[in-house]
Amino acid sequence: MIASLQVVIFFVFYIAIFGLSLWALIDLLRRPATAFPQAGKRTKGFWGAIVGVATAVSFSVIPIPGVPHLPSFLALLAAVGAIVYLVDVKPAVTPYSGGRGRGRGPRGPSGPSGGW
Structure with a gap:
C-alpha cells in the first residue's frame, strides 16, 4: 500500500x-x-x-511502466534550470518584452517624461 502511494507521489x-x-x-x-x-x-x-534541455530531460524522467527512462535525479537538475529562468531571468526580461510587460519598465508607466 505504501509503495504504491510512493509511486503515485513520485509520478505527480x-x-x-x-x-x-x-x-x-x-x-x-x-x-x-x-x-x-x-x-x-x-x-x-x-x-x-538550458530550458529546452530541462524540458526534454524532465519529460524523459517521467516513469512510464515498460518504457526506459533516465535516472530520476536528473529531474532535480531540470527543475533547477527552469526555476532559475522563472525567478531570475523572466522578471528581468519582462519590462523589455513589450506587450504586457510594457509599463513596468525602468522609466515607469508613462515613459521618460513622467506623464502629461
Whole structure:
C-alpha cells in the first residue's frame, strides 16, 4: 500500500517538474531576443538551450511502466534550470518584452517624461 502511494507521489512530482519546465520554455519562446541583453542577462539562445534541455530531460524522467527512462535525479537538475529562468531571468526580461510587460519598465508607466 505504501509503495504504491510512493509511486503515485513520485509520478505527480515528475509531472509537476515537466509542467514547470514546459511553462518556462513557452515563456522563453514568447520573449524577443533583444530583451535578454537589455536586461543584462545571457542570450536567448543560451537560456533556450538550458530550458529546452530541462524540458526534454524532465519529460524523459517521467516513469512510464515498460518504457526506459533516465535516472530520476536528473529531474532535480531540470527543475533547477527552469526555476532559475522563472525567478531570475523572466522578471528581468519582462519590462523589455513589450506587450504586457510594457509599463513596468525602468522609466515607469508613462515613459521618460513622467506623464502629461
